[in-house]
Amino acid sequence: MEIFKRKTDYNFMGYRKKFLIISIILMISSFVLLFSKGLNFGIDFTGGTIVQVKYEEKAPIEDIRKELEKTDYQGSEVVEFGSKEEIVIKIKKSTTNIERDIGDEVREILKSTGKYEIRRVDIVGAKVGGELREKGIMALILSLVVILIYVSIRFEWRFAVASIFALIHDITITLGFLSLFNIEVNLDILAALLTILGYSLNDTIIVFDRIRESIQRTKEKVLYSLINNSVSKTLSRTTLTSLTTFFVVLTLFLFGGEIINGFAFTLLVGVIVGTYSSIFVAGTFLLQLKFSIENFRNKEAEKEKKRKEKENLRKMYEMGRV
Amino acid sequence: MKINYKITILFLAIVFGLWYSIPSLLQTENGKKINLGLDLRGGMHMLLRTNVEEAVENKIKSVASALKYYIEKEEIITGGISLTNGRIDIEVLDKSDILKVEKMLNEIGGLEIKRVKGLFDIKLTEETKKETREWAVKGAVETIRNRLDQFGLAEPTVMKRGDLKMMAVDENLNNQAYSISEREAQNYGSTIKDSKEGRKYILKDIPILDGKEIVDARVAFDESNQPIISFTLSSLGGKIFGDFTENNIGKRLAIVLDDIVYSAPVIRSRIGGGSGQISGGFTIEEAGTVAIALKSGALPASVDMVEKRSVGPSLGADSIKASIIALVSGFVLVIIFMIIYYGIAGVISNIAIIANIILIIAIMSLFGATLTLPGMAGIVLTVGMAVDANVIITERIRELLKEGKRMGEAIKEGYSNAIRAILDANITTLLVAIILYAYGTGPIKGFAVTISIGILVSMLTAIIGTQGIYEMLLKKIKNQKIWFGIKGDK
Numbered sequence: 001m002e003i004f005k006r007k008t009d010y011n012f013m014g015y016r017k018k019f020l021i022i023s024i025i026l027m028i029s030s031f032v033l034l035f036s037k038g039l040n041f042g043i044d045f046t047g048g049t050i051v052q053v054k055y056e057e058k059a060p061i062e063d064i065r066k067e068l069e070k071t072d073y074q075g076s077e078v079v080e081f082g083s084k085e086e087i088v089i090k091i092k093k094s095t096t097n098i099e100r101d102i103g104d105e106v107r108e109i110l111k112s113t114g115k116y117e118i119r120r121v122d123i124v125g126a127k128v129g130g131e132l133r134e135k136g137i138m139a140l141i142l143s144l145v146v147i148l149i150y151v152s153i154r155f156e157w158r159f160a161v162a163s164i165f166a167l168i169h170d171i172t173i174t175l176g177f178l179s180l181f182n183i184e185v186n187l188d189i190l191a192a193l194l195t196i197l198g199y200s201l202n203d204t205i206i207v208f209d210r211i212r213e214s215i216q217r218t219k220e221k222v223l224y225s226l227i228n229n230s231v232s233k234t235l236s237r238t239t240l241t242s243l244t245t246f247f248v249v250l251t252l253f254l255f256g257g258e259i260i261n262g263f264a265f266t267l268l269v270g271v272i273v274g275t276y277s278s279i280f281v282a283g284t285f286l287l288q289l290k291f292s293i294e295n296f297r298n299k300e301a302e303k304e305k306k307r308k309e310k311e312n313l314r315k316m317y318e319m320g321r322v
Numbered sequence: 323m324k325i326n327y328k329i330t331i332l333f334l335a336i337v338f339g340l341w342y343s344i345p346s347l348l349q350t351e352n353g354k355k356i357n358l359g360l361d362l363r364g365g366m367h368m369l370l371r372t373n374v375e376e377a378v379e380n381k382i383k384s385v386a387s388a389l390k391y392y393i394e395k396e397e398i399i400t401g402g403i404s405l406t407n408g409r410i411d412i413e414v415l416d417k418s419d420i421l422k423v424e425k426m427l428n429e430i431g432g433l434e435i436k437r438v439k440g441l442f443d444i445k446l447t448e449e450t451k452k453e454t455r456e457w458a459v460k461g462a463v464e465t466i467r468n469r470l471d472q473f474g475l476a477e478p479t480v481m482k483r484g485d486l487k488m489m490a491v492d493e494n495l496n497n498q499a500y501s502i503s504e505r506e507a508q509n510y511g512s513t514i515k516d517s518k519e520g521r522k523y524i525l526k527d528i529p530i531l532d533g534k535e536i537v538d539a540r541v542a543f544d545e546s547n548q549p550i551i552s553f554t555l556s557s558l559g560g561k562i563f564g565d566f567t568e569n570n571i572g573k574r575l576a577i578v579l580d581d582i583v584y585s586a587p588v589i590r591s592r593i594g595g596g597s598g599q600i601s602g603g604f605t606i607e608e609a610g611t612v613a614i615a616l617k618s619g620a621l622p623a624s625v626d627m628v629e630k631r632s633v634g635p636s637l638g639a640d641s642i643k644a645s646i647i648a649l650v651s652g653f654v655l656v657i658i659f660m661i662i663y664y665g666i667a668g669v670i671s672n673i674a675i676i677a678n679i680i681l682i683i684a685i686m687s688l689f690g691a692t693l694t695l696p697g698m699a700g701i702v703l704t705v706g707m708a709v710d711a712n713v714i715i716t717e718r719i720r721e722l723l724k725e726g727k728r729m730g731e732a733i734k735e736g737y738s739n740a741i742r743a744i745l746d747a748n749i750t751t752l753l754v755a756i757i758l759y760a761y762g763t764g765p766i767k768g769f770a771v772t773i774s775i776g777i778l779v780s781m782l783t784a785i786i787g788t789q790g791i792y793e794m795l796l797k798k799i800k801n802q803k804i805w806f807g808i809k810g811d812k
Contacts, residue, residue: 001663001807052637095627103632119637123630128369139761143754150753154746191696191769194758195703198751198773202707205750206714209743237717241710244659248652248702255651257644259361263699 003239009232012280013224013287019280023169030176037179042186045133047126049091051106052081056115059087063113071109082258086119094123136190143194147201155212156296162285163204166277170200170270177269188263196270199245203238203278210234211286215293216300223293227283235279242275328790335782336677342684354687359694359768362642364635369628370462376623377458378451379408380485385430385444386410386528391562392426394569404511405527414440461622469618483580483624484615486533486553486600488563489515489525491574491586496524515576517583518602525576525583530566535559539616541609544601549609552599553616560596568592579612580624645698652702653679656709664716665807670791671712674783678708681779686772697768704776707748711784715740720808729799733792741785748777 012019043050053059064078064087077090095102103121110116144164151160174196178185210230220226249271253264345353360367386405389412393400401413414420420440427435427442432450436443446454492512495502499522504514513527538554555563567575567589576586577600584602604612657675660668682701686693719736727735751773758770792799799805 054636117634117636119634121630121632123627125371125626125628127371128628135761139757142757142761146753146757147750150750187766188696188699191699191766194754194766194769195699198754199703199706201750201754202710202747205747206743209746213739213742233721237710237713240663240713240717241706244656244709244713245706247655247659248649248706251652251655252645252648252699252702255644255648257641257648259641260645260648260699263696267699 002236004232004236009225009228010235011228012231013228013283016280016284016287020284023173023277023281026173026176027169030172030179033176033179034172039175039179039185040182041129042184042189043090043094043122043124043129044186045129047094047124047129049094049102049124050120050122051089051091051103051118052086052120053089053106053110053116054086054119055113056085058084059116060113061087064089064110067109067113071105073106073109082261086258094125132187139194143197151205151208155208156291156299158286158289158291159208159212162282162289162291163201163208165285166204166282167197167200169277169281170196170273173273174266174270178266181265183262183265186262188260189266192263192266192270195267196274199270200274200277203242203274204282206237207231207234207278207282208286211283215296221293223287223291226293227287231279231283238275238279242271246271324794326790326793328786329794330790332674332677332783332787332790335681335787339677339680339684342687343680346683346687354690356683356686357690357692358638358642359692359697360631360633360638361694362638362645364633364638366630366632368630370466371626371628372459372462372621373623373626374455374458377461378446378454380532380623381450381454382408382410382446383527383529384532384534385433385446387530387532388430389426390528391530391565393423395565396422398422402511403528406508406511408445410442410444412442412444414442416440458622462625465619465621466625469614472618484533484612484618484620485580486536486616486620487529487578488531488566489529489576489578490566490570491576492524492526493573499524515578515581515583517586521583523576523583523586525578529578530575531555531559531562533616533620535562536616539613541606541613542599544599548601549604549606550599550601551604551609551613551616553597555596555598557596560594563596563598564592564594649698649702653705656705660709660712663807665803666805667716667719667807670788671709671716671784673791674712674788675705675708677787678776678780678783679705681783682772682776685775685779689771691771692768694768696766697772700769700772701776704773704780707751707777708780708784711740711744711748711780712788714744715784715788716806720806723802723806723808729802730796733789733796733799737785737789744781744785748781752777 053064059080061078061080068074068076068078068089073089073091073093075092079088079090080086081088089106091102102123103118106121107118144167147167148157148160148164151163171193174193177183178189183189207230210233211227214220214226214230218226220229246268249264249267252260253268256264342354344350346356349355383405386403389410390403392398393403393412396419398419399415401415403410403412405411412423414423417440420437423442424435424437427433427444432447432453434445434447492507492510495507495510495512499514502514502524507514507524508527511527512524515523515525517523535556535558536553537556539551540553542550542552544550571589571591574586574588576583577598578584579600584600600612657672660671660675662668664671679701682704691697715736718740719732722732722736722739723729755770755773755777759767759774762770802808
């Protein structure tokens with residue numbers, strides 16, 4: 001079976017302005033969303049307490065709210081979680097006092113509301129959240145630097161910059177969707193974002209690798225058509241891998257249960273955006289950065305020459321002539 | 323059919339994988355298994371933070387106590403000894419005593435001493451502070467572990483500070499206890515503490531004795547049958563206590579437990595024998611808790627709870643079920659799709675992908691790694707990457723076949739073309755995973771470990787393993803349609 005059978009190249013770069021405009025609109029809307037509405041940070045980042053309760057019958061949310069209003073926990077949010085029986089109580093406060101057990105306290109408070117089981121209690125102190133954020137940002141910056149260095153060494157700095165642009169593009173738009181759909185951002189979402197970072201990088205590098213290879217193997221001088229050719233050649237692989245990943249993530253999203261829902265949603269958006277960017281946008285960045293095939297070819301030729309010289313020298317050395 | 327080294331490696335890897343993954347897959351009694359994380363199995367996880375600065379503060383205070391005791395014992399005449407902001411100031415009035423004090427300070431050690439004539443300015447060296455902080459954390463771990471072993475988690479004592487101090491009431495200042503601020507009190511070398519009944523006391527900041535000198539504590543009852551805690555002091559503690567009570571008859575002595583004044587009786591006579599008692603309206607349970615905390619050694623500093631996560635067993639079981647259903651069904655979809663799309667090449671890819679999963683499980687079991695929900699997602703990602711590696715290789719071979727290359731050539735060249743792309747893509751992801759491991763916490767670390775293992779394994783199975791299979795079967799591969807799923811032009 002084959003999906004893309006065409007033998008001529010698709011003219012992706014011909015539409016690059018249109019795609020660039022779509023990307024810019026998406027990115028700007030994401031920024032606007034992030035700065036106006038912001039992200040819905042969960043307790044992992046803000047600190048606070050979460051109590052998950054499962055009732056034997058439909059959860060009496062109104063009663064629960066009423067009972068909570070009478071106590072220290074007034075103003076807590078009570079929402080349904082996955083099913084009608086299950087609810088989550090989000091309490092802004094957390095306690096640093098070890099001898100207090102919020103789980104036990106809530107159990108006492110809810111006594112009159114029916115038969116239930118406390119399934120999960122998460123308490124996160126406010127300090128941890130700050131540290132997590134700092135560490136997260138640090139990790140992100142370091143990752144970008146490492147990618148820049150590695151790709152610069154293996155390819156050229158313009159490839160590195162273009163791949164970083166593509167990453168920023170993907171992460172920003174995914175964050176925009178998280179904000180739009182009000183997904184609660186916890187540690188697992190951070191993991192998902194980092195996965196997308198890896199995934200999108202993977203995709204972009206496969207395309208760039210093809211471009212690098214074509215530069216070395218063909219005599220094509222126009223970057224425009226070279227990119228078209230490379231993207232077309234990798235199209236089958238990009239689509240296939242994206243589709244399989246998409247299916248796995250989709251099943252995770254549909255059947256993985258409420259807890260993993262936000263995680264799967266983030267991956268779902270990320271896979272789509274990442275695939276889109278590596279096909280339609282990454283090459284454009286390379287074009288905009290005024291990448292020169294000529295220079296790259298010369299440099300590669302130089303490298304190859306040096307390598308051969310070294311080899312010759314070694315051969316001569318081994319044969320005892322030096 | 324020829325056996326080559328590549329297929330031998332794949333075969334050994336699969337044997338190794340099966341051997342070490344069986345305990346985890348079948349949940350056997352013996353053998354190393356993957357630990358299920360909190361979110362999958364249920365249980366409780368707590369992150370505590372020791373307030374190490376408190377330990378540093380206590381350290382300088384106990385230095386001050388020792389100095390004060392020594393100065394009084396040796397009858398050295400001073401212009402007073404004071405403790406402010408972690409510094410002890412002593413003015414020695416008689417020059418001939420300066421040497422004695424210096425000798426004493428040297429004996430204590432770890433101090434930074436400045437002296438201008440008879441005026442001593444003492445603080446802890448940075449190194450001592452650092453040591454004290456480290457000791458505070460270690461001590462906390464040790465004490466908590468001890469108490470957990472002895473009393474179990476149900477006891478509230480486990481985290482109780484259990485810090486007992488004897489402090490002198492500042493009789494000159496005490497009548498202003500309600501009008502003075504803590505800061506003003508500190509100017510006089512005193513501190514304000516609340517009593518259990520809600521009264522305020524002004525106490526001399528430098529304690530007479532601290533909890534280190536307690537050797538035993540138990541619950542007893544006073545004349546009116548109220549529970550009290552009686553404690554026994556070490557011989558040094560008993561001596562200090564005796565000397566102090568002898569010199570301070572008519573004044574009050576406060577017994578402070580975890581920063582709360584429990585009682586402040588007037589000293590009627592010298593209390594020798596090195597024992598004493600704390601009364602303060604305890605319930606029997608309370609008295610028991612405090613006694614245990616005192617006896618098992620005080621925590622070097624108070625401990626805060628930073629994070630606590632508890633998951634009921636039923637929730638864990640639910641999330642395992644849901645994730646496994648999702649993963650298995652997603653996986654089956656991919657396997658079927660690969661066969662439909664690529665034909666026998668898909669089957670070979672599937673062998674690599676399954677070997678990949680078995681190996682990840684085996685290596686994680688060997689490490690005793692903990693599997694959490696994000697970790698499971700990490701497995702999904704790496705399986706995705708393993709599929710990707712196979713797709714890249716097969717696509718390359720197809721491409722060459724379409725260009726009209728012969729089968730053997732197409733496979734060989736296809737691999738060498740694909741390897742560079744796979745390596746570059748995987749190495750960058752691996753680098754990111756390493757950074758995640760270094761900077762991440764808990765679940766993120768687990769995620770990074772899973773990805774790293776997965777990437778390394780997938781390079782082994784996809785690049786070496788499948789190539790071995792092709793090389794072995796090379797002579798039999800003829801029909802492009804059946805083997806690679808494309809129409810053969812020739």
